[in-house]
Amino acid sequence: MANAFRVVIIGGGVAGMETAMTLGRGRHRLIETTLIDKGAVHYWKPMLHEFAAGTGQESRDCTTFVEASRRFGFRFVQSSLSSVDREKHEIRLANEEIVPYDMLIVSLGSRSNDFGIEGVMANCTFIDSLPDASLFHEKFRAAFREAAAANRKLDVGIVGGGATGTQLAAELCSAIDLAPGYGKEARKNILSLSLIETGKRILPAFPERVSNDARKQLEALGVSVLTEAMVTSVDEEGFHLKDGRVVPAELRVWAAGVRASAATELFEGLDIARGGQIVVNHHMQSTRDTSIFALGDCARINDAPLPATAQVARQQGIYLGRAIPVIAQGREPSTFVYRDRGAVVSLGDYNGWGMVGSSTSFGGGLLRGLAPRWLHDLIFRQHQIGVMGLARGTAAFLKAHLLPTRPRLDQ
Numbered sequence: 001m002a003n004a005f006r007v008v009i010i011g012g013g014v015a016g017m018e019t020a021m022t023l024g025r026g027r028h029r030l031i032e033t034t035l036i037d038k039g040a041v042h043y044w045k046p047m048l049h050e051f052a053a054g055t056g057q058e059s060r061d062c063t064t065f066v067e068a069s070r071r072f073g074f075r076f077v078q079s080s081l082s083s084v085d086r087e088k089h090e091i092r093l094a095n096e097e098i099v100p101y102d103m104l105i106v107s108l109g110s111r112s113n114d115f116g117i118e119g120v121m122a123n124c125t126f127i128d129s130l131p132d133a134s135l136f137h138e139k140f141r142a143a144f145r146e147a148a149a150a151n152r153k154l155d156v157g158i159v160g161g162g163a164t165g166t167q168l169a170a171e172l173c174s175a176i177d178l179a180p181g182y183g184k185e186a187r188k189n190i191l192s193l194s195l196i197e198t199g200k201r202i203l204p205a206f207p208e209r210v211s212n213d214a215r216k217q218l219e220a221l222g223v224s225v226l227t228e229a230m231v232t233s234v235d236e237e238g239f240h241l242k243d244g245r246v247v248p249a250e251l252r253v254w255a256a257g258v259r260a261s262a263a264t265e266l267f268e269g270l271d272i273a274r275g276g277q278i279v280v281n282h283h284m285q286s287t288r289d290t291s292i293f294a295l296g297d298c299a300r301i302n303d304a305p306l307p308a309t310a311q312v313a314r315q316q317g318i319y320l321g322r323a324i325p326v327i328a329q330g331r332e333p334s335t336f337v338y339r340d341r342g343a344v345v346s347l348g349d350y351n352g353w354g355m356v357g358s359s360t361s362f363g364g365g366l367l368r369g370l371a372p373r374w375l376h377d378l379i380f381r382q383h384q385i386g387v388m389g390l391a392r393g394t395a396a397f398l399k400a401h402l403l404p405t406r407p408r409l410d411q
Helices: 014-026 045-053 067-071 132-152 163-178 184-190 210-222 262-266 310-326 370-388 390-402
Strands: 003-008 031-037 075-078 081-086 090-093 098-100 101-108 155-160 191-196 224-225 231-235 238-242 246-248 251-254 290-296 344-348 351-354 360-363
Touching: 003 014, 003 310, 014 031, 014 067, 014 310, 014 370, 031 067, 031 310, 045 132, 045 163, 067 075, 067 163, 081 251, 081 262, 081 351, 101 310, 132 155, 132 163, 132 184, 132 251, 155 163, 155 238, 155 246, 163 184, 163 191, 163 210, 184 191, 184 246, 191 238, 210 224, 210 344, 210 351, 344 370, 370 390
Parallel strands: 003 031, 003 101, 031 075, 101 290, 155 191, 155 251, 191 224
Antiparallel strands: 081 090, 090 098, 231 238, 238 246, 344 351, 351 360
């Protein structure tokens, strides 16, 4: 398209996809959008623990980028970033393609932080992406079948008592409870699951009542919850703690800490925060290069830092998608304003809690937990309907609740 304003989005997670969708809905004829991602499908990152456990279904809950590109009118390239030439305003991809840009949007997401602890990278599985989740699920299925056949315990250890680690622990229990041929008795007899948290309590972003209730729920499922437990090294035996204890774990998951994607290191000369995020202003624009913007987990506004959540990424993507046409015309857009919609944590079908503002919580209990559990799902479904369209998104929602996934551990 001659004389088009070239927008290039690196990363098709929640922030990148919301930017592309918002631009696509506007049908701006003079804006040409390219989205680049190393994967073939778009997924909602807060669902990774469900894919890892097998209680979520990739074929039902993910959308291919090719399909989304047709719907929203952007060009999709499946590759990853190799280098950035800020002077020429172009990037080189791993497939050797050179892509020029007028505006470069970095939405590469985040990864868990190993904090330099010995043995973490070599001996732990991470749940940072869909391939990570799929890899762990295959490991879990194989290990559980083997343990069941040998009539022995399967030791699983998860480090990180935030939302990902806590919810993964519950989903693994749920996967066994729902799996044909196994069920609750098999979970009690075979699974030995430990959740390890360095801080004083799990779910530290929630009020203390929620942390205590969630701990009680996990312990009722047989999960050993260790708090104030600092991991000093990891090996094939398990997790070695500062106090000398060893937590045995045949399967070891690291879900602690957050760092921006390693690819942000390619942006030499930009202000980079300690966590690897690109420092941006309140227009989500890099403080060192006016043509580079960053969103979501790999962006940081120094005077108003925000948590690495899908809610933040989604709002920033929608904001920038609306701001780009203004920027393309040489005008200054309004500043980004984050609106905290609260937070939800769901422990499978066992229980759930929600939070309004910074301290008011709700949920818990057999029936009171239903509202936050449904709200947790509806937040995702709102995004899914935006990606898939009303008809397909609603159909996926109904199918998920009328024909829920039955995890298969026997094959």
